[in-house]
Amino acid sequence: MIVREDIRFEGFDARSWAALLALVRPDARGRHGTLLVAVDEQRNVLNACVVGRGLVQVASPVAADVQLAELCREHDVARAILLVEGAFEEVAERLALDLNAALTGARGAHAEPSRGALGDDLTQLAALLGALREVHAAGWLSIWPPLPSIPLTSAANVRRALDLLLPVGHSFTLVLYDDDAVSTAVALSRRREGIDHVAGPETLLRWTGPLSGDYHRDYRALSDAVSTNLAPLHLGVFAQRETVERLLRVPDPGAWVTAVAAREVLVHPTPAYVAVALGADALRSLTRATTELLGGVELLEIFRPMGRALRERLPEATSLSATLGWNPLATLARALRPPRSAHRPVEDPAPRTEPSDRGEG
Amino acid sequence: MTPPSAPHLPPRSGAVHYWRLPRRAWEPALRALASLGFEAVETYVPWSVHELSPSVFDFGEHDRRKDLGAFLDLAHQLGLSAIVRPGPHINAELTYFGVPERVLLDPRCQARSPRGNPVILYFPPRMFPVPSYASEAYLAEVARWFAAVGEVLASRVRPHGPVEWVQVDNEAGYYFRNGPYGQDYHPDARAAFQRYVSARHGSLSAAAQAHARPYAEDTDVEPPLRFDPADPLALHLDWAAFQEHLLTRSLATMRDQLRSVGLGHAKTFHNISLGEAGLPMSLPALAEELDVVGLDYYHRASDFETMRRRTLYLAGSTPGAYAPELGAGGPPWFPPLHTEDSLFTALVASAYGLRSFNAYMAVDRDRWYGAPIDERGERRAEAERWERLVRGLAEVEFEAMRRPTRVGIVWPRSYMRLSRATHVYGPLSPSIMEVVSGSPVHGCRQDSLGLGDVVQVAWWERCEAVAAALTRARIPFVILDGDAAAERWDGLDLVFAPTYEFFERPLATRLAACAARGARVVCGPRRPRRDEHGQAHGFEELAGTQLDLLRDPDEAIARLGSALDLARDLDLGPGLQTTTHEHASGHRVVFVINPGDDALRARLTPELVARGRDLLVGPADRGPLAASLTVEPRSVRALLLPPPPAARTAGDAR
Structure with a gap:
């Protein structure tokens, strides 16, 4: 890399x-x-x-x-x-042709190639994926399981997705504790091109100075330190490490919201999309539980108006998929979730709301 | 007091990147480095960082962190010697591996694919066209960079300054784009190939015969663009040999450039990356041009077999096994390396003959994690374990020790080349396959190509089978590159060399010389009938060797071991491996290695119980050893046996 x-x-x-x-x-x-x-x-x-x-x-x-x-x-x-035989070489040649065309184009008006002529990260990634897909489409390359059918969206669209998840000029932090000491942590900041700074726990602790050892108390100092030294904090997550490890490995859709409600996981600040994701998580969990308990009665129907109200207050929540053509949160969730076959099947009875393309508020 | 290093190897050192640290951190970082017992500081010198515009460089005039001279002077004041690595390629997790973007974007400097396209290093998200090792334009750019950096370094070469060693380029392997037909088809490379073919065969007409092509003049010689089994094998073996030759020639040119800018008194070395058995790079050929050639080590503890094999190859094929980079931590995009992985690697490599290493990184920096010293120059918790290792090795003068070995396994170069030429996954190259799959032959064609055997796979499997049998018999051995220098074969009493339908005449001559001086040479399973150029040859040279099918390697090795009275490594218990190293002054070091997942008990010999001490604790804490000791999973115990009393007296007298 x-x-x-x-x-x-x-x-x-x-x-x-x-x-x-x-x-x-x-x-x-x-x-x-x-x-x-x-x-x-x-x-x-x-x-x-x-x-x-x-x-x-x-x-x-x-x-x-x-x-x-x-x-x-x-x-x-x-x-x-x-x-x-030769398929990988074909990918390499097509990639070279694509990037070389960019180089040649960049040289057109100048005697010397200019900096940045190779394109930005997303342009380069699109070139590589494009070459792979051409060779795949030609039947020279077969892969199982198939590549995710995420459409090759434009670099601009991916940037819009990033803008929603971590806006330009903002930061994210995750701080995890083992008992009363920080076990691991990361803080990220974003500029226009993408992530520009990845800081680990040593750096964070240098910024904060001594901590109490209780993330319920420390999270404010940590948030302030990241905002001061990196960029205004957009999303912070604070918890015991084993809690987060457990949550990432259980398929129960209500586990996260339960953990947040019980302050096992502190989310501070809480951007809108996280609040909505947690809300949806809660609804799914509640629905599954009540459906089982009440012999199939779809309790979620009761909450549908609440969902609508939530959606109206937070329009970006429903515009995400429509904006991108794919849902990055769902993709992330799929990537992190263990294979369902290894667990009890989980229904996903969340309400299928119609996408409303209202822009990003 | 730290004893001096053996003169033929760089001293144990740690990497510090001056330009990535604030100036105020230099001194604490260097002091912390010295506190670990390292004798030298190693640093890259990044071309792209120092070059502001063509022919304009900043060595501290604008940015104080770039003051290379001041950094080296500080190291000198603190008693450290210096190892510098000015590239041009350095990687160092820099975006363009240390080469200025303008050079990479210059079409004259770019390596070329079979279709004439630039060769792209496809590690997203910042892919770039890689330079051509053949390009005269690129080498001229390198000369200008070396001239600039030479102005800073020349006056600081020993004895006037700390610089003792200079590395020429870095992990030269075509920038990881080393598939057999990936590059280089640059016009300068094509011309070089034409000259090379004539020279290799002695004449153009001989080359024409070997290639079955009507060459009237050099320019008629065209490099193969892909492997075609209908072609004469010699054409593809020539291409594979040329790829090695091109790198060697290019690095020799860079060495001469460094000499010409005042660095002639510094010794030179090079580092070969992981996957060396699949790389188009000849370690012995390069060792003829530079003072030292070493291997880089980045391994998880689970890679025990690989790190052992690599070290046995290095120890067998070079006069002193050295690791220019032994990972202490790693870049964030590698599989995570724990401190236990790094220390296990250092100890396993030492156990099998690595004599010196550079801890990369000793001081943490941007795009790295896990160095024993942080970016402010403060020791982390793991620093103590590194210090015990470094000081322990220094105390016993490990660089001057030897592991008595009378057995060698030969890797014939022409078989290595055949394996590369028949690799079918192109840019997913043999060396990458070796790193991820453990073997450079897993990606080879599986047909016999009219050779009777699938030689490109069989030679490797045969060598592996012999190595496994020797390991089971506890007989120490090394692996020799078939092109290894003559002195590497001295002292071997038993040599195993795989032979098939074709073989190399120079190697056959070498084996014959071994047999003539009384060594037992075991070839097979076939007596070859053609040479590496495809010419019929009876290989009468091998008449004095023993053709052995090795149907039962364990039986054969037991028989030969007894016949030759071969010494065996200590047997301290099931699952444990041991090696013993000797020093001329009489002391020995016994490594006890547990490569498995469960803790094991080692039953010590009476001598170890009576006189042995744990080398990896401070001298003041060394108590007597119990009759058995625990060896934790994937760990190594290093036990020091002082000289017997008589020898100690003699040593004291000296």
Whole structure:
């Protein structure tokens, strides 16, 4: 990974960084590994291997309509990539063509190439994804499970999404405790191009000075320190580490709102989209519980007017998906949630409100 | 008192990036570094940071953090020597790896793909076109940078200043775009390939015969754009060899450039990245050009087998095994490395022969986490464990110790090249595959290419099988690059070399020389019939060697071990591995390694119980050892055995 010149990352020791990453560690259950299969143009197998395990046998030739899911089961892996020899090279060439066109264009009016001629991060990512999708669409590359069907939205749209989640010139912080000491923490700030500063617990504690050891009391000092040293705080989350680890791994839609209500998790300040997300979480949880308890009576109907009122007060909540064409919060939730098959099935009876494109308030 | 390092290796050092720290942090950072027992400070010198515009540089005139001279002078005042790494490529988690953007955007400097496009390093979100190691325009830009940095460094080379060692470039491997047919098709590279082919074959007509192409003049020689099994193998082996040659030649040019700007008295070295068995880089060839060539180490503790294999290769193929970068922490986009991972790596590598290392990073900085010293120069909690390790190794003069080894396993270069040439995942290159999958041959074609065996896979598996059998027998061994210098083969009494349908004549000659001096050379499973150029050859040189199918490696090694009376590593209990290192003055260090997930008990020998001490505690805390000791999961105990009384007397007398 290569990042922009103006991004600063600081303030983590090995323990605090590992603790932060552990929050989003993939679920360890289920199948692991990736099966790679390369075939020639006649679809004869040139190579088949499971990364980290070694070479394997795959029957040759591979049918055009091969079920990669079957291959995954057969080789006990989570993912499979089948490619026609040269597909990765094709991606590389198409990417180079795309970026080179940008370079050539940038050089047009100048004798020397100008700084930034390679495009910004989002433009570059779009170029890479575009090259991958072209090769995929041409049938040279098959992937299981399929890539998420998130539409390739424009860089401008992604920026609008970022503006909502963490507006330009604002910051976010997550501070987690082990008993009475900060275990790990991160503070992010955003400028126009994207995140420009990632600060760890050492930096935060340098900004705050000594703390009480109780996040219920410390959160104000931490919030002020981030606002003063980084940028005005847009969203702060403060909790015991084990609480957040637990919440990220349970599928119960009401767990977060319960934790917030019980002040196990402090959210301060609380931007509108978080409030709405928590509200929706509460409604879903309540609905599931009452539906089970009342033998199928859909209690959520009772709350539908409340939902409407909430929506009217916070128009950006319902405009998010309409604005982007996809819902980043839902995507994030899916990414963090363990596979449903490993748990009791969870219904999602949240009210299907019609998207209302009222702008972003 | 810290004993002097062996003269042929850089001293143990720690990395500090002056330009990333406020000036007020320099002195506490360097003092903290010295407090860990390090003898030297290492720093990159980033071209893109110092260059303000073409030919205009800031070495502190505008930004005091960029005052390289003042930083080196401070290190000198504090008694530290200096290792500097002026690139041009440095990575250092800088956006363009330390190369100015204007240079990367210059089409004349860009490496070229088979279709003539720029070669893009595809690590998003800041992808960029990588420079060409063949480009004369790029090398001219590098010369201008070296001239500028030379003005600061030349007057600070020993004995006038602290600079002892200079690294030439960094992890030269085509900027991770080292798939077999990924690059470089730059016009200057094509011309170099044409010259190389003629030289390699002795004449253009010989090359034409080997390639089965009608070459009338050098310019008729075209590099292959992809692997085609219908081509003569020699064409692809030549291309793979040329990719190694190009890097070596380019780094030799950079070395000469550094010499020309007043750094001729500094010793030179280079660092090879992870995945070296799959890299288009010849460690022995580069070692002929530079004073030292080392390997970089960034491993999780679960990578035990990989770090062991890499060190055995380094120890077998170079006169002194050195790690220019041994990860202490890591960049945030690597899989997370704990302090336990870093220390386990340092100890395992030492156990198998790593003699010196540079802790990268010793002092934390932007885009890094987990160094033992923070950005203000204050020691973190893990600093004490690093100090115990560094001081322990210094105390026993570990750089001057040796691990007696009489057995070698050979990696023939031509087989390494064949594996690269037959790799089918292109930009997901053999070296990347080696890093993520543990082997450089997992991405190879699995057909035999008319060779009778799937040579590109089989050679590696055979070497691995022999290594596993030697490990089970507790017989110490090293791995030799087939191109390793002549002196690396001296002292080996048993050499295993895989041989198949084709083989390298120079290596056969080397093996024959080993057999002639009395070493047992075991080849096989096939007697080769063609050389690396595809020419029929009977390999009469190998008549004095033993052809062994090694159907049962354990049986064969047991037999040969007894016949040659090979010494074995200590057996201190199931699941534990041990190595023993000796010093000329008589003391020894025994490493007890637990690579597994469960704690194990080591049953110590009577000698260890009677005289052994734990090296990794301070001398004042070293008590006698019990009859058994616990070795925690994925950890290493280092036990010091002082010289026997008679030897100690002799040593004192010296």
